[in-house]
Amino acid sequence: MTFRNPRGRVGYRSFIAFAAGLSFSAAAFAQGNDPVRIGLIYSKQGPGASIGQFLQRGSEIALEQAGNKVLGRPIEVTWLDEPNPQVSQQNMQKLVDENKVVAVVGGNYSSSALAMMSVANRAKIPLILPGAAASEITGKDCSRYTFRTQATVPVQIAGVMPYLSQIGKKVYFLTPSYAFGQDILRAARGRLKENGMTEAGVDEVPVNTADYSSYILKIRQAKPDAVLGGLVGGDFSNFLKQWNEMAMKDKIPYVAVAVTDTDFWDVGPQASAGIYVKPWYYNNPKNSDAEKKFTADFEKKYGRPPSDKAWSGWIAMRALLESINAAKSTDSKAIVTALENWKNTDGPLPFYFRTWDHQLVRPSVVVKVKSKITDKYDYFDVVKQTSDTAADTEKAFGDKQQIGCNMPPL
Template sequence: MTDADKPQRISTIRRRSLLLGAGSLGASSLVSARLGMPYIGNAAAAEPIKIGMIWAKTGSIVDQSEYLAQGGMLALEQRNNTLLGRPAEIVWLDEPNPQGAQQNAERLVGEHKVVGMVGGALSSFALGISAVAKKAKIPYIAANAATGDLTGKSCNKYTFRLQPPVEVHVRALAPYCGEIGKKWYLLTAAYAFGQDIKKAFEAYAKANGITIVGADEVPVGTPDYSSFILKIRAAKPDVVIGGVAASDLTTFLKQWNELGMRGRIPFAEISVGNTDLWGVGPEAADGLYTLTWYYKNPNNPPEEQAMAAAYEKKYNRPAAD
């Protein structure tokens, strides 16, 4: 067993409710509902309430996952590590791949006896965790996954999503891309998130007289995008529609910039994480993006502003989405 496979526990706590990163209010109310019955609340009062957290400790999404995990830890700390008057703790396991995410969700349920879970940094991970939550009949907060299948064909009453599905993001971004030009090139990841993006933009293009001049699906963890970039340059699209996530997006944008493509052909992508762009730097992160949240948005409610300030104070960096 590697260090990444070992559970990381956040020490016990002593106050009322629990906020788990982006899953904050949902996790708190769902767990409260599950544990609020008198016969449960009165039994084994000294036993800690365990919440499962599944965020990547390795791989392409690890930067984003670290922020998500730290947000959950801080939120629990702010509540003095207590839920319903009982000590509570988080058990954090890795999601190295879709199968590993599902297996660790099963471990959280079977070995650690968690009463709920939050996690699934990539859509393929979240689908596996959701299946375990359904079988175990415990609530699961999918805080970062955008695939429509999560609340579509794979929907179950124990899974709650916070990230809008791909189709919602596409309806916001596609009209802007259509104004740029009528020739699109699609570069999407070869898993649920990227496949949803490809399908949704193709449908919009067909309905609005737009031509797809090229389309490539790329594996997660692709280290070299130069061959794809050369194909895009040869196709001469009006806009490139991206559908690669996390460090894969960071890698692509850096190489896009290095090959002199920044500013030559506009690049657009939906549901981009703050950390994806921070990893690129302001010069290379040129493009048109949809974001779910930004820590400097003056319209953020007071609770979110306070949480963002507390995060920055504790970790000496801005809070991510």
């Protein structure tokens, strides 16, 4: 695999893996052995940089576990940035036009993902989103060429609301001011009544907010029983630090969806607290053997366990490579069809992309920060999965009428 990281001050990092005994030569690029080009779009800067690094590392482990080949051919990967929707869309177009990729894995932010999807649909290039939880991605704005591994916001909210209602009845919302945060508000407000809860206040926070003191003061004055949030990356880390510094950590519980381990590793055990919904946790006893091997391979390579974002990058890339092999082709329509038929059977509950909305149907995990953290990476106790049976999982993700996805023929 050739790995290209086109960022000026970093330069190129290239490595090519071949079977033992073979040497690098022009023969490697003979007909039938041309590299298969795959694009990555993950954040390299700003509040999502740490998330982007773990997504990329997870994808890299999947490539290495596949022998850095697909269809018996070497893989060439180009990684571009996801700094904002406009540049993410431009980078998606660049991967298509200049790098001639057969597919793209990337998109952690819902706003960027929606922008990238328009290019994927227009260029007819498969796009697998390992993040981006806004409902419309596999709902009203669904695309035949886009797939998503992250559970939707309504699924995650449904999993955490029963715990929130046990904490108290008045909830304050603190959400990011873009599609993902607006989805949290819609989903949670829709479940307030059934859980006997009321709204104590709301703030929609701009991305890259550095000072949360004014928001925290408003929360303190509102005196809610709990805060429900959805801040992402560095924004969430900044909030947790200031929440602790203003002595709120042990006064008002904080609950959130779509968090990632690096948020907590960045702030440390002193500032970490709360109940959260995550796609995966490296120290979950119920992880499959393949997931345990992924964890072991990641720790061996990087000297630390994988975050849930690393898992998301791993499973998205793994699904793509397995689907290309199943299709026996790099033709985009063949890859899409293979992804629609892809199923992971590593664990007791198989998971898959639904054919009619391309949403990965798989339980998330509800976790709680340990009362005493003794390991520098193991911050959580797993409370439960958001669903325990295949039928309940499928039901949690909604039916066609609820989701509102109307895909055109391929």
